[in-house]
Amino acid sequence: MGGALLAGTAVPGQPELDVLKRQIRENERIWAGFRNIELGMIGAQSLRDLVSVAARDLPRTFPRVDAVTLACFDPEYELTRLLAPGELDGRSGGGPDDIDPTTAFVNLTQDALRTLFPASLKPRLGPCDRELQSLLFPGYGRPLGSVALAPLMLRDQLIGCLNQASLDRTHFSPGTATDLLEHLAAVTAMCVDNAVNHERLRLSGLMDPLTGVANRRFFERRLSEEIERWFRRQEPLVYMLVDIDHFKQVNDRHGHKVGDRVLQQVAELLGRDLRGADLLARYGGEEFMMLLPNTGGPDGVRIADRLCRAVAGHRFEGGEAPLAVTVSIGVACLDRSSEFAGQSPAAWLFERADAALYEAKQSGRNRVVADRTETRDPSDTEKYSAD
Numbered sequence: 527m528g529g530a531l532l533a534g535t536a537v538p539g540q541p542e543l544d545v546l547k548r549q550i551r552e553n554e555r556i557w558a559g560f561r562n563i564e565l566g567m568i569g570a571q572s573l574r575d576l577v578s579v580a581a582r583d584l585p586r587t588f589p590r591v592d593a594v595t596l597a598c599f600d601p602e603y604e605l606t607r608l609l610a611p612g613e614l615d616g617r618s619g620g621g622p623d624d625i626d627p628t629t630a631f632v633n634l635t636q637d638a639l640r641t642l643f644p645a646s647l648k649p650r651l652g653p654c655d656r657e658l659q660s661l662l663f664p665g666y667g668r669p670l671g672s673v674a675l676a677p678l679m680l681r682d683q684l685i686g687c688l689n690q691a692s693l694d695r696t697h698f699s700p701g702t703a704t705d706l707l708e709h710l711a712a713v714t715a716m717c718v719d720n721a722v723n724h725e726r727l728r729l730s731g732l733m734d735p736l737t738g739v740a741n742r743r744f745f746e747r748r749l750s751e752e753i754e755r756w757f758r759r760q761e762p763l764v765y766m767l768v769d770i771d772h773f774k775q776v777n778d779r780h781g782h783k784v785g786d787r788v789l790q791q792v793a794e795l796l797g798r799d800l801r802g803a804d805l806l807a808r809y810g811g812e813e814f815m816m817l818l819p820n821t822g823g824p825d826g827v828r829i830a831d832r833l834c835r836a837v838a839g840h841r842f843e844g845g846e847a848p849l850a851v852t853v854s855i856g857v858a859c860l861d862r863s864s865e866f867a868g869q870s871p872a873a874w875l876f877e878r879a880d881a882a883l884y885e886a887k888q889s890g891r892n893r894v895v896a897d898r899t900e901t902r903d904p905s906d907t908e909k910y911s912a913d
């Protein structure tokens with residue numbers, strides 16, 4: 527099979543092989559560069575971070591890229607406001623080597639955006655004239671030679687473009703393959719959407735500012751919606767309480783700042799593999815809550831067990847040396863067999879998960895205990911140890 531692919535082609539000599547090897551290495555370098563930039567974008571917690579990553583890392587990775595901007599249709603100046611340092615919540619600007627994201631963002635009208643991509647919604651590569659430079663790179667002092675403009679599409683709408691420019695007139699030329707650029711544009715559009723939603727949540731007072739996950743208020747709102755849905759559809763609903771073990775000792779031994787970093791990393795681990803409909807919230811202090819709609823008790827316990835092991839296996843950064851931390855988890859499930867005996871389902875779920883969590887703490891910590899919802903006898907619990 528392999529031979530058939532090469533049939534009819536001359537066997538390459540050493541110089542050709544060297545050229546091929548160089549090309550492979552160069553492609554790998556470009557691919558790795560794009561991948562790192564994408565990972566940085568996906569990890570961005572705010573629009574400021576996102577724009578900074580693009581404007582700083584594209585030129586760092588690709589030295590012939592001299593300027594990068596993100597242009598969006600932002601008629602209500604929402605994105606513009608989110609980019610302003612500290613305007614809404616006292617955030618400061620970035621560190622010393624950070625880009626100022628306000629200068630790397632351009633607010634475009636819809637007409638201006640459409641005229642940039644008159645023929646197709648494909649990346650546009652070519653020379654940069656003065657008019658294009660003043661529209662898309664208004665803060666850049668030197669005359670730019672060529673540009674690559676990648677349209678950003680979100681839910682079939684053109685929302686903006688990611689713009690790279692080079693002083694070199696030939697760097698971005700029409701006819702160059704644009705697959706990677708299209709891929710980067712798709713990731714950028716999704717990240718803009720995520721960052722904006724994330725910030726809307728933060729500003730709505732429904733997000734825990736330390737960990738970036740939902741807060742208790744948001745959790746309670748979603749819980750009542752999920753319970754209403756449960757009455758209509760009777761699909762099982764898993765409710766978990768996750769509590770960090772001996773967290774006071776972490777603070778006492780390593781300081782409050784390290785404690786905060788541990789809380790952030792626990793939130794990240796718990797939230798890593800959640801499905802779209804699942805919810806993770808910080809209940810307060812060192813306690814988190816999770817809601818897994820359309821999930822039965824046994825699956826909930828399996829998921830809790832996986833989370834418990836993931837935390838125990840993780841080495842937490844932030845202190846002088848990596849730290850080991852464990853969690854205890856209480857699991858309750860609302861299903862057809864649940865009997866509330868006059869309680870509200872929300873109070874019933876909390877009480878069952880809290881009793882299971884108490885049991886997990888009492889029986890040694892670093893473990894999952896599942897409430898058996900079909901019985902109301904607190905001694906009748908299933909225990910799962912992650913030891």
Ligand SMILES: Nc1nc2c(ncn2[C@@H]2O[C@H](COP(=O)(O)OP(=O)(O)OP(=O)(O)O)[C@@H](O)[C@H]2O)c(=O)[nH]1
Binds near residue numbers: 786810812
């Ligand atoms: N760093 C930090 N610590 C917090 C935060 N909120 C609560 N805490 C601390 O969390 C600790 C909770 O301690 P305890 O309730 O005694 O529980 P624990 O030490 O985890 O013990 P067990 O739950 O029984 O395993 C207290 O020392 C609180 O000060 C926070 O936002 N940041």
